[in-house]
Amino acid sequence: MTKVTTIGRHERANPNSKNFGLGSRDIKQAAKNALQEKGNASQVGFTTASVQSNRFSQFADYLKDEHGIKDMRDIEKEHVAQYADELQTKFDCGAIGVKTAHDYLSAVNSVLSQAIGNNTLRVTASEAGIPDRSGITTDNKAISNERHEQVKTELSPRLSAIAEMQRQLGFRFEEAAKSSPSAMLQEAHQKHAITISDGTKGGQPRVLPISSQSQIDALKSASVIQGLHHSMIPSHQSYIQFSREVYREHGKIGHQCHGERHTFAQNSYSNHMLNQTGTRDIKCPISSGYSRGEAHHQYIANKVGCTIQEAKAFDANARMNVAEELGHHRTDITNAYLG
Structure with missing residues (x-):
């Protein structure tokens, strides 16, 4: 069941008017007013409200520039999903950090849930393919062969x-x-x-x-x-x-289309490990079940019959190749794909 925000919207004079009756025809000011409602209800502090307002402004600019939207009533979940995908892409290319991606999406969800009175437009970071705040994925977002073939018949x-x-x-x-x-x-x-x-x-x-x-x-x-x-x-x-x-x-x-890119990255990792070691089916941490670091290096060493130091070098080289294929110059971005 969609959780309803009971403080705020029902107190507005006309909650169904432009920007859900938040007291301004300007979407950015309406967002500030929505956060003020949350502040009055002691749901957020003044500093948090100010920060979230600034972050929501970026979403407001996105809505205006990409979709011509200037009224909260015209926002649909697909618009939030597309913006979340923009954040994921910016993280993916190193333009923003994972914490920033989380924070900006959280601000959008916070404002819209208050404005509308429910969470029907909410998009989570996980749904958008954004890893948790550590930047190291703990959820395998790759799409299985079976699911991929099914999706192709439905698209x-x-x-x-x-x-x-x-x-x-x-x-x-x-x-x-x-x-x-x-x-x-x-x-x-x-x-x-x-x-x-x-x-x-x-x-x-x-x-x-x-x-x-x-x-x-x-x-x-x-x-x-x-x-x-x-x-x-x-x-x-x-x-x-x-x-x-x-x-x-x-x-x-x-269908989460970025899952196909995750599949590519994981398959590419195994191929690069094969090229280096001659050993097939060496999986990355997220698909092997071994945590990134010592446990995964030991897994590689056992599969290949090499030292831990050699395993580390194989892993680092494979990650560098995957990073370059994905369009990156840093291997740490592969944490979001490979674990």
Whole structure:
């Protein structure tokens, strides 16, 4: 059952008017007033209310810039989910820390629950693929082969192809949507690698080695759907329009598309360990069941028949390769994917 906030909304003169009757037509000021209600009810302190108001302002700017929304009544859960995904992506590319991602999403949830009077728009950090505050994932977000195949039958052919690209090539959703699979397919045949440049965070291109037929197959299938258009975005839509449609379609079947990228990272880790050690099926911490650090290094040493120091070196090198394939320059970001 959705928990209802009983202090605040029922006391407003017209809780169904613009911004749920929070006393301002400006969404940012309305958010401040919602937090003031929580303060009056001793649910938050003055400092917390001020900080959360500032954090919510970023969400308000996002709503205006990306969706043209200036009234809280027009906010839907998919808008919060998309913003949460933006935070996850910023964390993913190192632009913000995991604590910041949690704090900004928490502020949105806090304001909206008070404004509306319930938690129907609430999106948790876990749902958004944001790891816990340590930055080390304790929840395996990879999508199983069985679930992946089921999802592909439930999605449109275009989104099914994008999901396969994310799984096989490690694309973020925006990268997959803005990519040209046909051009990448040609490059893969010529160079045994592809250049990912459209939709990357910070505009930094990266080169991904092509090492399996499944990667080629993913590009082939996507290129058929792409046709003569320059990307996987339908020719009659902008990226924003397409992404809104995608979030709705994903939401209907409970699909978390970043889970495909997690699968790529975990499979890539095992492949890099195989290349280094000649030993198959060496799993990362989150999928092996061994905690990151000493326990996992011992697991590697036992599988390979090497020393702990050698196991550490193998692990570090595999993580560096995975980080680069995901578009990062730091190995600590792999903690969110590999544990």
